Amino acid sequence: MSLQQFRASQRGFFQKQKGEMIQRWEIARFISFNVLAPYAKKGRLSSPQDLIRFEWETKPEEMDRDEVMKQIKKMGMFVDKHGNYHN
Secondary structure, eight states, rough: OHHHHHHEEEEHHHHHHHHHHHHHHHHHHHHHHHHHGGSOOOOOSSHHHHHHHOOOOOOOOOHHHHHHHHHHHHHTTTTOTSEEEEE
């Protein structure tokens, strides 16, 4: 297995793990919402998102190319001509 194949496999593994974690949190929120909804004041809980909002549900702040390059330099990295990051 080449390094590129290993990185692709690793990336896929971590994406799968993250997806499973998100799914477990969504299920927990849905169950909590259904348990608490009958006892909440009217209009207080109209959806599971009213109970808790997760970080993956908010839109990330967009950065322009210059801001991204500043952050990369601050981390001590550089970008090659193919767009890959290196230490």
